[in-house]
Amino acid sequence: MLTQAARLARIEPPDQPLPVFRRLRAIVDNPIKAWPRALYRDRIYRSRLLGRDIIYVMAPDLIRTVLLDDADSFEKGEVARRALGPALGDAILIADGSRWRWQRRAVAALFRQERIRDFLPDMIAAAERTRDRWQAMPPAAEIDVAHEMTQTTFDIILRTMLPGRGSIDPDLMERSVTSYLESTSWVIALAMVGAPRWTPFPGIYRRHRNRKRLHAMLESLILEARRTPGHGNDLLTHLMTATDPETGRSMDPIDVRNNLLTFITAGHETTALALTWTFYLLSLHPEIEQRVKGEIAAVTGGGPVRPEHIEALGFTNQVIQEAMRLYPPAALIVRAARRDVVLDGEQIRAGSTVYIPVYAVHRHEKLWSDPDRFDPSRFEPEAAKARDRCSYLPFGAGPRICVGQGFAQMEAAAVLATLLRSFQLELRPGYTPEPRLRVTLRPATGMPMRITGSARESRQASGN
Numbered sequence: 001m002l003t004q005a006a007r008l009a010r011i012e013p014p015d016q017p018l019p020v021f022r023r024l025r026a027i028v029d030n031p032i033k034a035w036p037r038a039l040y041r042d043r044i045y046r047s048r049l050l051g052r053d054i055i056y057v058m059a060p061d062l063i064r065t066v067l068l069d070d071a072d073s074f075e076k077g078e079v080a081r082r083a084l085g086p087a088l089g090d091a092i093l094i095a096d097g098s099r100w101r102w103q104r105r106a107v108a109a110l111f112r113q114e115r116i117r118d119f120l121p122d123m124i125a126a127a128e129r130t131r132d133r134w135q136a137m138p139p140a141a142e143i144d145v146a147h148e149m150t151q152t153t154f155d156i157i158l159r160t161m162l163p164g165r166g167s168i169d170p171d172l173m174e175r176s177v178t179s180y181l182e183s184t185s186w187v188i189a190l191a192m193v194g195a196p197r198w199t200p201f202p203g204i205y206r207r208h209r210n211r212k213r214l215h216a217m218l219e220s221l222i223l224e225a226r227r228t229p230g231h232g233n234d235l236l237t238h239l240m241t242a243t244d245p246e247t248g249r250s251m252d253p254i255d256v257r258n259n260l261l262t263f264i265t266a267g268h269e270t271t272a273l274a275l276t277w278t279f280y281l282l283s284l285h286p287e288i289e290q291r292v293k294g295e296i297a298a299v300t301g302g303g304p305v306r307p308e309h310i311e312a313l314g315f316t317n318q319v320i321q322e323a324m325r326l327y328p329p330a331a332l333i334v335r336a337a338r339r340d341v342v343l344d345g346e347q348i349r350a351g352s353t354v355y356i357p358v359y360a361v362h363r364h365e366k367l368w369s370d371p372d373r374f375d376p377s378r379f380e381p382e383a384a385k386a387r388d389r390c391s392y393l394p395f396g397a398g399p400r401i402c403v404g405q406g407f408a409q410m411e412a413a414a415v416l417a418t419l420l421r422s423f424q425l426e427l428r429p430g431y432t433p434e435p436r437l438r439v440t441l442r443p444a445t446g447m448p449m450r451i452t453g454s455a456r457e458s459r460q461a462s463g464n
């Protein structure tokens, strides 16, 4: 066990804060590399970068203050707006105040648990398409699991949120979204050092091109939907018809477009990464993988995965939760103080950036025993209940908690169960992925894995 834990991909924190130039480089390349060891040990940590205050908050009681109890004193702020605003406008993810509140109300109904269950057949069908693609590959083919999972979750988000909207080219859209996000770490770095908005950076033209292409694709979809309304209960119809119960106002086409793009971007890459890191961890822990496979076989009776099975996959869900502890797809939550506040005796001036470094909180030595070890038993119901809710934050907390949390959890379990039933994935020998924070926590050079396992046997068993 110890040897496996020692091999797990992690980022070795520097003992002392890095000098300014190395910090700036790390912010563009991989900000977690600049997080000093204190973030994994202390309650709160203050740093200054080029005259600007950045406060890192790690203690669960302080996190609760920022995200829940005193949430009104904090907003998404300039860094988030600059990084995502040009593409996502003032949509739900980055809006603040009353503009955020009514957009959240407008989409909440679509994400209620009983409604999300209706999406399960689409989720399983998409996983089965990935399974069929893998089955058609030569034996022991190597795939990039990160790419495969992105394709699968993109398929799911389009089919569940925009069913029947045939005019989208999913490949082009996926490429445009990925390419747009690529350059975002530059924008974040520039915002953090207070550089003017017009400061050029590598990839700036590609970024503009992709944003324009994405907007054009979605605008034509909205036009088409206006011409042929009545597609039913999908996100697009929901957004086009939503009205604010307080003011009676509805979304204009730009709001609709920005929210569509928000759900497409926020709603697929994160889940894809949760799955990618789960496959990685399972490949290094064969005994846990066998237990997951055993549970899937017991729950499905050896047949294909069906919607009613998903909520019975208790251990499988624990494994996904533990994977999101070690590799949280949203590894950093950012806020800006709206007014002067005091946190744990630290003066935080209005305008200061407040970071909740989720990756470090999830490996904090005061919160987790043997934090770098993969151990799904941490999420047994009793153990999870005994823990402070704000020590585990893959989906955030408080009013801005991920609206897609239930969706993502069902989706991850459905995809994992469908694929694990038929395959085993083996990490390329000697390969250690580098977790790199680029808006989300990705394996820097992908996740090369070989497909093994008895696909044909399980196909026969399922009668497919």
Ligand code: HEM
Residues within 6 Å of the ligand: 092, 093, 094, 104, 262, 263, 266, 267, 268, 270, 271, 274, 328, 329, 330, 333, 334, 393, 394, 395, 396, 397, 399, 400, 401, 402, 403, 404, 405, 407, 408
């Ligand atoms: C494993 C998958 C996912 C993870 C780890 C994740 C993580 C997060 C986190 C941490 C936040 C809060 C950010 C903050 O407080 O600043 C958030 C917000 C959000 N997420 Fe997710 N997410 C996932 C999947 C999804 C899915 C599937 C959807 C939609 C289908 C979605 C849509 C959103 C939206 C719209 C928000 C903004 C909510 C608001 O501000 O009111 N996410 N997500």
